[in-house]
Amino acid sequence: MKLRYAMVCSSNQNRSMEAHSLLKREGFDVSSYGTGAHVKLPGPSLREPNVYEFGTPYKQMYDDLRRKDADLYKRNGILPMLKRNYSVKTAPQRWQENAVDGRFDVIFTFEEKVFDTVIEDLNNRRQPLVRTVLIINLEVKDNHEEAAIGAKLTLDLCQELESVDCWEDSIDDIVILFEQQHNRKLLYSISFY
Template sequence: MKFRFAMVCSSNQNRSMEAHSILKRQGFDVSSYGTGAHVKLPGPSLREPNVYEFGTPYKQMFDDLHRKDPELYKRNGILPMLKRNSTVKLAPQRWQDNAADGSFDVVFTFEEKVFDMVIEDLHGRDQTLMKSVLVINLEVKDNHEEAAIGGRLTLDLCQEIEATESWEESIDDIVIAFEKQHRRKLLYSISFY
């Protein structure tokens, strides 16, 4: 069965875009989003992040940071990340503004506070379709190495979910098997559109 998947992280576009990239290459119907007010990328110091509006093309961010300090942003992995992101989609999108994208079958988050935000957002929407949506949190540290591992683990979970007739009947078994195999805890909840 074919499902629609969404990948959601905070505001820096690393973890959700890594998972989006991996799933897209495997032929999944996938989208990705951030939940922050802006896209925030590391800057020269913690107090000086680079802040962009959602909808700013990844190529524009890449060009801006390349102009500012190409060595710094190459060394910290931001330029390669933006290059990857630009091959996946044009620009970052904000989860809270995705109503026009329709509904998803499964939404993945990569940190608990984002999981809570997605659940709260879904509960605050008009639930006119009465279509169930599975929201899963796979905790992933926000660095390039962990994002790559998290992306592969997300792919494994998506493949397991797609192999079922009905995730509603199989999700408990899928989660238990995943947690045992990978020694990672998952949070999950069912909401509605």
């Protein structure tokens, strides 16, 4: 079964893009989005984040931060992250504005508040397709190491979903097995859009 996936995180594009990058390399049909108002990347302090509009090319962000303080942004992993991101796609996209026509079978989120945002957004849309969609939240801390682990776990889940004839009939068993094998709790919901 060939499914179409969406990876969704808040606003910094680390966790969703790490999963997007890995799944794309593995041949999956995947897109990625953020749900925040802007793309926020760490700055020189917590009170000074770097804020960009969705749609700003990753290469432009990379060049901007390299000009500001290449050593800082290389050391904290932001420049390598942006380099990975622009090798995957041109610019970050906002879920609420760009996923309208996406015909996704499975949507992954990486924090519970994003899971809630996606479900709320789907419930508030007009339902022209009335297609079933599975939303899964895999809680992943927002750092580079955990994003890599989360991406691998997401890949494992996608492979399990692809291996069955009908995920609707198998999702409970897939989730139970995943939780036992990886000692991680998943939230999931089935919605329509």
